Amino acid sequence: MALTSFIAASQHGPRPLPLFLDLLREETAASPDRRAAALAGLAAYQTAARPRPRRPMPVVARAGRATLHDYGGTGIPTVFVPSLINPPMILDMRYRRSLLRWLSRQGIRPLLVDWGTPTPSDRACSVTQHIEDQLIPLLRSIGEPVALAGYCLGGTIAAAAAQAVPVRGLALIAAPWRFANFGVEALERIDAIWQAAHGTCDALGLVPMEVLQAGFWQLDPARTIAKFEKFGRLDPASAAAKSFVVLEDWANAGAPLTFAAGRQMFDDFFTADLPGRGQWRVAGQIVDPLALPCPTVEFVSLTDRIVPAASAVGFADQRKLRLGHVGMVVGSSARQFLWKPLADWLTALPTPR
Template identity: 35%
Template sequence: MAPLDGTAIPAPARLGPRPLPLHLAAPMMLYASSLSALPILKGVWNSSNTPDGRSSDNRSAGAGPEWADALSAMMTSAPFAMASAFPESKLPAMQTIAAQCELADLVASIDLEFRGQLGQMLDGILSYHHHGYRRDLTDPPAVWRQGSTSLHRYAPPGSGMPVLIVPSLVNKSYILDLNSQGSFCRSLAAQGLVPYLVDWGEPGTEEAEFGLTEYVVRLHAMLDAVEDENGRGGPVAMVGYCMGGLLALPLAIERQDRIGKLVLMATPWDFHSGKAPGPNASRMLVSACEPALSLFGKLPVDCVQAMFAAIDPLNAFRKFQYFARLDPASAKANRFVALEDWLNDGVSLTARVARETLGGWYAENRTAGLKWDVGGDTVNPADFHGETLVVIPKSDRIVPPESALAITELLEDVRLLRPALGHIGMMSGRRAVELWDRVTRFLQA
């Protein structure tokens, strides 16, 4: 509703990248640690005990190859983490500076470089906050609702095979229906399927004590609703995205007389494989989250976002520098803002879900150890006998491909797709459409 004076209502302020203080602190910590290492670096460089036997007085005349290699190695390893902030192409110039400049000049050079890059990051964040893009799709009306959870249908019932699509509990479901330029749900609908997208919503009073089992129970109710709309004569397909794949699996096992096909997209299984944090780090994370869980009864959004940021602490530093260089009117800029809006529009986790996932999955690896149970029943992929398509993006930095591959060894009838995409990229962008077409062909075969 517009104000009485006819002025336009300003667009809602953007948040992000969340948590913003953490994303700003990461490059500052890198900068401080790099400066603190410089006296050591310069001291080693000027040492008279040089590898090639020349005196330190001759160092400014030019560094030998051994020194160049040694300095490059030092600058690309902790605590000499300068390569994380500075492009690799600038390392030779920095080597020369380190060889020929006084320490004060070296500090000034790095300070100038860092200020420029930090300024570019801040320019990118401001440009993002004021960007004109807004999501241009309206969610279909809910055909089922319970508590904060709703179910949305994207095609007329009975017009094709129904597909129940299960997203993660961590982020909003509209990554699967991002905008008019790219929507996984609408792509399936355009090719004759009847997609139903689960929207878990922000946990409310009714979900305050929910664990994973209670969410799977809701999936059972949603499957009943899908069958009621489409008739119970034909099968229903299921698609699980990320954590949603783990929630879909126990339902598929228990109701496999009704589930025709299962698609697991970037679904983790072995939480101790690949580059995943080890059990000790995961236990420390659980302990660190416990005060928030006890105080709020849930894991707040910014805590969840901080855990994702820990995967690559300097990711925001780099990507907002990149965004600052984009033409704000370009398709790339719009796609960046669309994804960033979704990333910052997170959902908190109930305390029980946080403890079951961080403790049971990440710390104890109860999934791969076949010790994870839902409602008292152990979840074993081998118990599902239907056709399964497992999609594992090669460039996934959130779910290590090794973690997702582990489930393929247990499934009875499995097909594997390894697209050259990322975890989020397979739900956005032009190349994602090719993957969606292949998923559609599998479901319709």
């Protein structure tokens, strides 16, 4: 099967497809059988049936591009902050993999932030401004202190918001804070990606998802290709195949970052480590998660290839898992090791006076 035959069928990713095919060629150079298997898996993924889009949950607040979606339930209102990278639906996956829908039946009222889709006119909106102009107004709109939970870069963002707005508790999931602890090799690789893309992103006013995706692939290129080899052997009607398709669609989707958010993430976070060095200022204050007056907990994965455990804040209550960056949220063991402990922690938070 020719590599070029996939160009026309690229609507379901991977993005950018030509770069993925180059990676596939390199990883399977010594094994024609592996290359054929990976290409067959890629073709099966691109042509797989997709479920109908879900109806969005009700919007209860807006702030600029950002919206807050209510997942129902009774009990402690908990705002979940996703990363600016990839869509927020990792927290609401299909096939019994929805953390938020499960929590809504556990005495918790989950609310999900959707950052929306920026345009070039939003180019000057940094990560800091996402917090000040969008997240903080959303939190204040609820009318009572909420618990705050953040996943990945959303956790970094949530930690900053928790210092600006009184919250009942802060839970971080695979959230980076001490960016210097990504390690020299990873940081050099990340910087190289930004240096190559900076000029184009500046001209666009946006950082396309393709720039970030290419960086994720480089973290573990062998695994990136092997998962398509494995998928090609699955029964398309199996639960495993269906879950793979929705998860891979999520990984290949996502709005671009604003240029200022991308610049701040690459230059101020990864290169300068302003959060970890105590030099990141949000809403007029230096952010120090260790000084927050509310209860805090963080869930970190010791096998996370994207956000290493060493980059976590270092809360006294730190739960160490071995499920991977995405697996800890949607994997087969996620309910046991993340969902249930998180629900128990949230429902045990003290009631505000």
